[in-house]
Amino acid sequence: MERKYALLGESLKHTMSPPIHRRLFELKNREFTYEIIELPPEALEGHAEYLKALAGFNITIPHKIGIIPYCDKLADSAKRYNSVNCVDNKDGVHTGYNTDCDGFLATIRAMGADLGGKVLLIGCGGVGRMMAIEAALAGADLVIAVLESDIPLAEQAKKEIIAMKSDAKVTIVKNTEIDTSVSYDLLMNACPVGMYPRVEGCPVSDEVIEASKAVFDVIYNPRETVLIRKARALGKKAAGGMAMLVWQAVKAHEIWDSDTYTDSEVQAIIEEMELQVEKDFPIGK
Template sequence: MSEAYGLIGHPLGHSMSPFLHKALFALGGKDASYRLLDLAPETMEQQVQDMTGYLGWNVTIPYKERIIPLLDRLDPSAARYNAVNCVRREPDGTLTGYNTDCTGFLHAVRDFSLGGRVLLLGCGGAGRMMATEAATAGAQLTIGVRNPEKPELTALAAHLRKAYPAAGVQLLPFGEISGDFDLLLNSTPVGMFPHTEGCPVPDAVIRRCGAVFDAIYNPEQTRLMELARQAGIPTVGGMDMLVQQAACAQEIWYGAQFSEADLAALTRQAQAQLARQEAHP
């Protein structure tokens, strides 16, 4: 009997996750299905409790934090960031939350300087993970957000300063970002399909950055990345991170193992699939 997995979030739009997981199931020799589960915010908790037929699922915006009270335990990978993007139903029916975003993120930025002067845009579930990894690497970290006075953000900054004293952490409104940076990390949804004209910061900020990582994967080239490339700044988009975290999720769900060559090939296939979708919406 085919096993059921899926992705919960709202809104989900044109997600690449079904394409990726179907390909990974084929590589892993697994008879399984993967569905998009767009859960309405007002009924999300009840809908998750009703997902008894699913052996696991991924979690995306806006539920990476909200799902935590519905789980029986957190793996250290999720507790570290207080954010969950992968859930496994254990044989006894209990639910464990994991965070596989970190695996994908570190793979995506492996050629960049994560321990230098880092500008992080946004600080939701994925942003907190990026902030933690940058602080772990000893970065001088500036976090650009809409409201730096939010208690959860000031608490995060205080925690990072205490836990990683070699790092520097400051919170700033988007409009007050200044200075030069070795690396810009975008964890906001600004510029994501279908609102591809958006860019989270002005061109003047982008031009003061040595490299850019945008966690958005649709479109493959966001406005942020286009402006960076026009200035001769190296960029990486979110597809590599998406593929790596999906492979990590399948390892958690049923013990799958994939080669780097297979995942690199899948990244290229996913980018080609995305281009076809954009050409024929």
């Protein structure tokens, strides 16, 4: 039986989601389709019935919150973040999930990094808020470093964290005032500095990288950001965002079709997609 899936977003020129999902379908010999649907926010309502007719779909910027009214129910992950990036349509019931957190947690585990230790997070919008919450729930001593203009955003995230975990340790600092006299078990970047096409940027100083035992950068294009390159040069454990992107897709397939994949299968797709990014977006050309 043919089933149709899709990715809903607004500007999807650089997305890697279709090839990831197609590879996951191929591994299970499923002849399903996965299309791209580009819509501005004001066009969402007019396309709701089409989306509901799909077997399931993923959601990215700017629709992760806007899609919620079109869901019949929300999984705990979606409620926790008030954000939906995966919808499953079964028996006429449309359930919204947030699989970003699953992808994030799987990536940190695969790195062998300590999410429950001293954790420094750069940026707190969107995916950064999710990373902050997951780190705090894991028991981290969390430092959130943001631009001065984003301090209210970080304060709001801290308030939400304390509501979930009253004894959570969360400190907010300006990104120019990060303490490098202490050691961080994990440095996580959730801001766009270093993302293609402005690949020369690095969100933190060399001193911050040196003070960190492991580094995770949510950016997956380029494959190796300046931050990741510097961390690896210093012998640090480091991972880019492709792992998180693939692992959250794996979770979607588990939800949609009860399909599971081995770590080696997932790692092979991560490496394949990283090479595809390098091929599709050559730096300096």
